[in-house]
Amino acid sequence: MAQRTPLIAPSILAADFSRLGEQVLAVPDADWIHVDIMDGHFVPNLSFGADITAAVNRVTDKELDVHLMIENPEKWVDNYIDAGADCIVFHVEATEGHVELAKYIRSKGVRAGFSLRPGTPIEDYLDDLEHFDEVIVMSVEPGFGGQSFMPEQLEKVRTLRKVIDERGLNTVIEIDGGISAKTIKQAADAGVDAFVAGSAVYGAEDPNKAIQELRALAQ
Ligand code: DX5
Ligand code: ZN
Numbered sequence: 697m698a699q700r701t702p703l704i705a706p707s708i709l710a711a712d713f714s715r716l717g718e719q720v721l722a723v724p725d726a727d728w729i730h731v732d733i734m735d736g737h738f739v740p741n742l743s744f745g746a747d748i749t750a751a752v753n754r755v756t757d758k759e760l761d762v763h764l765m766i767e768n769p770e771k772w773v774d775n776y777i778d779a780g781a782d783c784i785v786f787h788v789e790a791t792e793g794h795v796e797l798a799k800y801i802r803s804k805g806v807r808a809g810f811s812l813r814p815g816t817p818i819e820d821y822l823d824d825l826e827h828f829d830e831v832i833v834m835s836v837e838p839g840f841g842g843q844s845f846m847p848e849q850l851e852k853v854r855t856l857r858k859v860i861d862e863r864g865l866n867t868v869i870e871i872d873g874g875i876s877a878k879t880i881k882q883a884a885d886a887g888v889d890a891f892v893a894g895s896a897v898y899g900a901e902d903p904n905k906a907i908q909e910l911r912a913l914a915q
Contacts, residue, residue, distance in 0.1 A: 702914035703890035704907050705730040705761050705870070708752065709743055710841045710894035716748070717755045723897065725907045728761040728783075730872070730892045732841075733776070735766035738790050739839035746775035753780030761830075761890075763811065763872065765838045766790065770797050777804050785809035785832050785870075789816060798827040811872070813838060818852040822859050825867050830890070831856060835883070836873030841894040845874030850886040857887030877913055884914040 705728040711719035720729060731749050736742040753760055759782035766772060769786035776784055784801050788794050788810050798808035809830030812818065814837055833852045836843035856869050870890035871883045880891055893910055900906035
């Protein structure tokens with residue numbers, strides 16, 4: 697059975713980049729640090745790359761949940777493995793060989809995940825879940841923080857929850873986009889294990905307190 701403890705993963709995309717180290721240390725109650733990599737091609741926005749990821753890894757012992765919103769992820773995964781990623785999540789829309797890539801990532805001792813855009817159905821990927829430690833269900837169109845939560849994406853979460861539990865898999869279901877005090881409970885009820893929160897954490901007066909509040913609402 698998958699663990700059902702809510703894991704909270706603040707996204708540093710919403711942090712103040714001019715003091716990134718401090719911002720990573722401002723969330724001691726985070727379970728993971730969510731690292732959003734955007735290449736300006738797969739998504740129409742550019743964030744940062746492997747060097748910044750390695751810098752984040754140097755200031756924290758927390759696990760880095762690296763979300764690759766990039767084309768040709770197979771070309772770049774080694775950079776993120778070397779940067780200290782604990783889990784690498786790539787988009788199924790960006791590769792032809794999602795199972796092969798997951799096997800490669802796992803062979804390096806790193807957890808592997810896939811993510812899907814809101815318009816991509818989950819059904820085609822259910823047979824491959826055993827190869828993945830994590831699935832990120834996007835509840836916004838990837839590319840930007842601060843967008844509105846898409847509740848209809850929870851249908852994918854319900855499907856995943858059912859299949860993962862029936863098969864006794866440990867794949868973690870993570871939701872990403874628009875998670876806040878207003879939306880987190882419905883996601884938890886649908887069966888989400890891990891919650892990414894960008895603006896709800898780093899837009900708050902006290903980011904660590906925001907994490908505690910989100911966790912309480914998800915419990
Ligand atoms: C969106 C990113 C998200 C984003 C979440 O493309 O994958 O991780 O940072 O930000 P909020 O929580 O503000 O929607
Ligand atoms: Zn993300």
